[in-house]
Amino acid sequence: MNGNSPDFPARLRAAGLRPTRQRVALARLLFESGHRHVTAEGLHVEVKATRMPVSLATVYNALNQFRDAGLLREVVVAPGRSYFDTNIGHHHHFFIEPDGELHDFPSDKVTIAGLPTPPKGTRLSRVDVIVRVRR
Amino acid sequence: MNGNSPDFPARLRAAGLRPTRQRVALARLLFESGHRHVTAEGLHVEVKATRMPVSLATVYNALNQFRDAGLLREVVVAPGRSYFDTNIGHHHHFFIEPDGELHDFPSDKVTIAGLPTPPKGTRLSRVDVIVRVRR
DNA sequence: GCAGTATTTAGAATTGTTCTAAACTTCTTG
DNA sequence: CAAGAAGTTTAGAACAATTCTAAATACTGC
Ligand SMILES: [Mn+2]
Ligand SMILES: [Mn+2]
Ligand SMILES: [Zn+2]
Ligand SMILES: [Zn+2]
Numbered sequence: 001m002n003g004n005s006p007d008f009p010a011r012l013r014a015a016g017l018r019p020t021r022q023r024v025a026l027a028r029l030l031f032e033s034g035h036r037h038v039t040a041e042g043l044h045v046e047v048k049a050t051r052m053p054v055s056l057a058t059v060y061n062a063l064n065q066f067r068d069a070g071l072l073r074e075v076v077v078a079p080g081r082s083y084f085d086t087n088i089g090h091h092h093h094f095f096i097e098p099d100g101e102l103h104d105f106p107s108d109k110v111t112i113a114g115l116p117t118p119p120k121g122t123r124l125s126r127v128d129v130i131v132r133v134r135r
Numbered sequence: 136m137n138g139n140s141p142d143f144p145a146r147l148r149a150a151g152l153r154p155t156r157q158r159v160a161l162a163r164l165l166f167e168s169g170h171r172h173v174t175a176e177g178l179h180v181e182v183k184a185t186r187m188p189v190s191l192a193t194v195y196n197a198l199n200q201f202r203d204a205g206l207l208r209e210v211v212v213a214p215g216r217s218y219f220d221t222n223i224g225h226h227h228h229f230f231i232e233p234d235g236e237l238h239d240f241p242s243d244k245v246t247i248a249g250l251p252t253p254p255k256g257t258r259l260s261r262v263d264v265i266v267r268v269r270r
Numbered sequence: 271g272c273a274g275t276a277t278t279t280a281g282a283a284t285t286g287t288t289c290t291a292a293a294c295t296t297c298t299t300g
Numbered sequence: 301c302a303a304g305a306a307g308t309t310t311a312g313a314a315c316a317a318t319t320c321t322a323a324a325t326a327c328t329g330c
Contacts, residue, residue, distance in 0.1 A: 060317090076212060079211050112245065114245045118229065119229060135258075157308080190309065196288095
């Protein structure tokens, strides 16, 4: 109904990943409600609160595999910690500096004009806009 | 002549920092030629090649102090490593993904229109544009 | 079910960075 | 310029985030 089929085993298989109990549990937390920005530690705390605890190494493995499979994207906004973003469509971010909170905003109303051409021998891969704000 | 007075002791004093031998050596490497993007490790290797080796802890201390004093800005583009940028004016970056190289481009020809207003209770602090490119 | 392969896990290891506390420098003041 | 006070440097330990290792366990296709 919302385009997000809740059949997580099938979605994982489609991404070339075996639907293990751990990956299904993590996928549920990540994808069953709206878009999210999580850190590995944060997701680990969440999944531990579940009937199916998962090791921190597995959380890191799964996040990296989901990212490599295109199910997540990685966002780097602060030194020392990676965020993983369940929103893989085009969009940009507000970053609230003191708390480390990330908020999406759609990129379709944002126009970026006048970007120079990429340096010789390189191809554009992605344009990230991070709007840093303070309280 | 170029606005970059080479009197590093004076520049450091003006920033509220004692012009120690180590800080002067680092300031020379950072500011005596054009704009640079350095990592702590990279700058440490450079300064060690000098007659005046400096401990890695001091390189970190100095980079953080220079940043806090407004002499440098910190750029976060890749997980696990901070870059320090001697260009403190308005500008944006190309990030060459496989090698981790950063290149400036001026922001005055770049127009960003249609940015949403910051979330309630926050004030805009800075807008970073990172153009990620691949070889 | 079994074999074969992928995955999970605890714990060790690695990496980037910060902390600690003792030694050393720089600055101030007389 | 001699102290003394305050700030800085340093080696090494500590820390935080992440990855690695290798042994145990779980999936998969037959
Ligand atoms: Mn990674
Ligand atoms: Mn820092
Ligand atoms: Zn997002
Ligand atoms: Zn720059």
